[in-house]
Amino acid sequence: MNAKTIVKKFGFEAEKEPVSIYPFSPVYRVAGTEGDFIIKKTQHPIQKAHHLMDYIKKLNEQGIEVVTPAKIPANNPMTFEENTFVVYPFITGEPYSATPHEIMEAGRLLGRIHSLSSSGNEFELEEYDVYDFTEEEVDESFQDIVENAAPHGIVIGLELKSRLLKAVYQQEELKEIALPSVATPYDFKANNLIYTPQPYLIDPDNATWVPRIFDLALVLLLFHNELISAPDQPFTRNQWDLFLSGYGEFVTLSQEEKTCWPKALEHIFLDEVMWLMADVKEDWENPAQRSLFTRLIELLLNLKEFNLDQN
CATH class of the missing domain: 3.30.200.20 (Phosphorylase Kinase; domain 1)
Incomplete structure (x- = not known):
């Protein structure tokens, strides 16, 4: 139609x-x-x-x-x-521009949303259940990423493939851990917020019942995706601290969540980032998106710099 x-x-x-x-x-x-x-x-x-x-x-x-x-x-x-x-x-306001105030307020908004979730899936939202990636999918996607990056003089090292395979091997273990889950928009990115001047969520349509730290992992990895006014890289450590500071006013994460955080990040990279890099060849033609992709790989290979404890 x-x-x-x-x-x-x-x-x-x-x-x-x-x-x-x-x-x-x-x-x-x-x-x-x-x-x-x-x-x-x-x-x-x-x-x-x-x-x-x-x-x-x-x-x-x-x-x-x-x-x-x-x-x-x-x-x-x-x-x-x-x-x-x-x-x-239609909500009138200003797009995100990565000011410290905007980042902290975004963290506060997500923290409020998570804190308001019931302990059960009362709205019967779709439950996150993507734990079935295969070695073959990683092999194919990695090859596509290598081919997408090559025309721009970017060499993708085998370390990325190793890290993605690691995520495949540990996905069943991650699935069995009883991580706290929440009802959440699960697409909490800068391009889905308008500042009025407080952040206003204008696209909640991907709402899901999902482990809380998976939602945070998606924020760290893709908050700056697909927005011209956002930086061409993921959060810096200082920006991540600002976001966590706002979020932490409303939510206290468990020790188990902090322990599982690296595996959660690897899994969400596998689920939400790998296909972006592999399937959308046109994105590599965009210098800003290309920069975001290369910095995302750097982040994945240096996860210790982005824990859930504020520095």
Whole structure:
């Protein structure tokens, strides 16, 4: 189904076929009588979408700055063939620019979200269960990464492959550890925040029930991904300390979480970063993204510099 039809089904005017404002997924900004709105894909099927909406509405009621489905005459969210879409109000603000204040406030926001999670998956969010990577997947992905990097004069050492294989070998052990899990947006990145001036979460649609430190690992690795105004590297140690300082105002991590942290980082790199480097060849053409990738590899090979204890 084309975008124009989707926009009209939600009750908005569309003379021309809308163009997505985001290159990797359909996200449309539309004008309404009460301001601008965002129409985007959300979780599918519709029952999952309703569970997600219940979760973010609850967060909003608890004082979390997060978008909730717009109150419009049409059903919201709504399914179109094999996808489900939702309408959110457009939030006006400033993009992240990596100031110390912004980083600490982002940490506070995630800490508040984690602290509000119940001990059980009350909203029936999808549960993280990705522990089935194989040696063959690493072999193929590593070769793709080597080939993607080579035209830019970047040599990818075998140490990266060894570290990825290590993550494969320890994934079953990690799965069996009863790490504290939380309901969380699980895509807590700078490009999903707008500062108003406090950080406002504008894309909660990947919400998941996931081990708490997996969410933190994703932040450390990819908080600066896909945002022009963000640095072309992961957090520095000082920036990570700032984020943890804000986060730690609301959450106290267990000793077991701190012990498992290196394995969690390796696993999330395997799950969330490896495919980015391997599958999206075009990203290597972008100097900023290329820099981010090389610095991510450096981070993976020097995990001791990024523990969960503030320096």
